[in-house]
Amino acid sequence: MTADALPEITSKDPVLVVATLGTGLMAGLYLAFDVGVMPVLARREDERFVAAMRRVNDALDDDTAFGALFLGVFMATGAAARRLARAHRSDAARLARAATVLYGLSVVVSLCVNLPLNRRLRTATCTSAAALAASRKAYEGPWRRANAVRTTACLGALTLLGATARRRTAVRTQ
Known part of the structure; x- marks a missing residue:
């Protein structure tokens, strides 16, 4: 890809640029949970883990910008x-x-796995150490596996969108 190709993509196909940048942001968010947030929380006791995930989920649920991006x-x-x-x-x-199919997979996993798990964790009655441990056990493993699928799907979509931009540019610059 030549330096002249990037302005052409930006000016000629802003929708592709928005899709690519947005997919990169979502892949980055999911990856941050895979490699940063969840490993740190995994070392915390059940009460702190549950409280932290409830706060994170509440913040994302209330964030209109996140929903619009998603x-x-x-x-x-x-x-x-x-x-x-x-x-x-x-x-x-x-x-x-x-790329649309892969990103769509991340949406489906979010709607069918991650969000229901978030709702269950939010409404779980955690009045004892045993209840906290059970809530965490029912949440943490399935949520992390589903998030890994979202991350992989978004990274795959991002790769395909990058190839799409290169392919589009190669056609235009020949």
């Missing part, structure tokens, strides 16, 4: 794929569609 990235990725297909850039459109 769903907006999916919409932008799909829109980029449609725009590329309409521009008869079939190879780039195919990559963007695959």
Whole structure:
């Protein structure tokens, strides 16, 4: 990719740029939980783990910007794929569609696994050490596995969107 190619992508296909940057942000968020937040919390006692995850989940649930990014990235990725297909850039459109599917997987995992686990943890009655331990056990392992799927899906989507931009640029610069 030449230095001249980047301005062309930005000015000609801002939807692809938004999709790529948004996917990178979501991949980074999920990865931060995989390699930073959850390993640190894993070393905490049950009460502190549950309290911290409740606070994190409440903050993200109340954050309109996070919700807009979470769903907006999916919409932008799909829109980029449609725009590329309409521009008869079939190879780039195919990559963007695959990225949409991967990012969509992260959305489905979030909605079907992570969010229900967050809600259960929020409403769990943790009045004893045994109840705290049970709530944590029911939450931590499944949540971390699901988050690893989200991270992997977003990193795959990001890779495909990068290839899409390169493919689109290669066609334009030849």
